[in-house]
Amino acid sequence: GENVEQHPSTLSVQEGDSAVIKCTYSDSASNYFPWYKQELGKRPQLIIDIRSNVGEKKDQRIAVTLNKTAKHFSLHITETQPEDSAVYFCAAVSSRGRALTFGSGTRLQVQP
Amino acid sequence: GAVVSQHPSWVICKSGTSVKIECRSLDFQATTMFWYRQFPKQSLMLMATSNEGSKATYEQGVEKDKFLINHASLTLSTLTVTSAHPEDSSFYICSAGPFNDKYEQYFGPGTRLTVT
Numbered sequence: 362g363e364n365v366e367q368h369p370s371t372l373s374v375q376e377g378d379s380a381v382i383k384c385t386y387s388d389s390a391s392n393y394f395p396w397y398k399q400e401l402g403k404r405p406q407l408i409i410d411i412r413s414n415v416g417e418k419k420d421q422r423i424a425v426t427l428n429k430t431a432k433h434f435s436l437h438i439t440e441t442q443p444e445d446s447a448v449y450f451c452a453a454v455s456s457r458g459r460a461l462t463f464g465s466g467t468r469l470q471v472q473p
Numbered sequence: 474g475a476v477v478s479q480h481p482s483w484v485i486c487k488s489g490t491s492v493k494i495e496c497r498s499l500d501f502q503a504t505t506m507f508w509y510r511q512f513p514k515q516s517l518m519l520m521a522t523s524n525e526g527s528k529a530t531y532e533q534g535v536e537k538d539k540f541l542i543n544h545a546s547l548t549l550s551t552l553t554v555t556s557a558h559p560e561d562s563s564f565y566i567c568s569a570g571p572f573n574d575k576y577e578q579y580f581g582p583g584t585r586l587t588v589t
Binding site: 402410462463466 | 507582
């Protein structure tokens with residue numbers, strides 16, 4: 362089955378700096394890669410996703426890049442704000458309608 | 474659109490009792506729903522895939538006789554934790570989807586289970 366690894370486990374940045382979180386996946390058949398933000402006790406919130414036929418996607422301060430050959434994808438947050446502080450999870454799915462395999466999570470702390 | 478509800482949002486039960494958690498898709502039909510478990514400071518781990526009208530598919534290491542899943546309609550899946558023990562205390566989250574031509578999964582708000 363799919364295995365998703367995520368780094369780093371914790372990340373502390375100053376407000377206004379950029380944050381980068383990286384994930385690798387094992388199943389070359391995976392074709393959908395969402396990123397979630399989760400606050401304590403809440404459901405995961407989709408912040409951006411990318412399909413395997415796209416190399417990069419951007420939405421305001423958030424961007425995701427995908428390297429299919431290397432089987433890794435990354436989340437980039439620019440101009441970080443204290444409200445960006447949360448746990449972020451990457452995930453992968455091998456085909457539409459299948460379950461998500463999650464990374465281990467990154468706790469992002471944005472220092473004001 | 475694409476709202477998934479879960480009930481209850483939290484529950485406390487005594488060891489040895491059973492607890493039922495409901496997951497509903499409110500504005501779309503879901504032939505497949507997924508149940509995840511999340512322990513404190515850990516990731517979401519898939520427990521089982523719930524299929525409408527057929528048996529659920531359980532992940533390795535998840536006891537199907539302990540975690541009973543019923544998906545009797547296109548909008549409702551239930552997870553029953555039988556003979557609960559303190560180690561079953563966790564955050565249980567369901568998801569449903571995709572629908573239309575999307576890939577996105579839609580998560581319920583989660584259920585915090587505490588077994589005393």
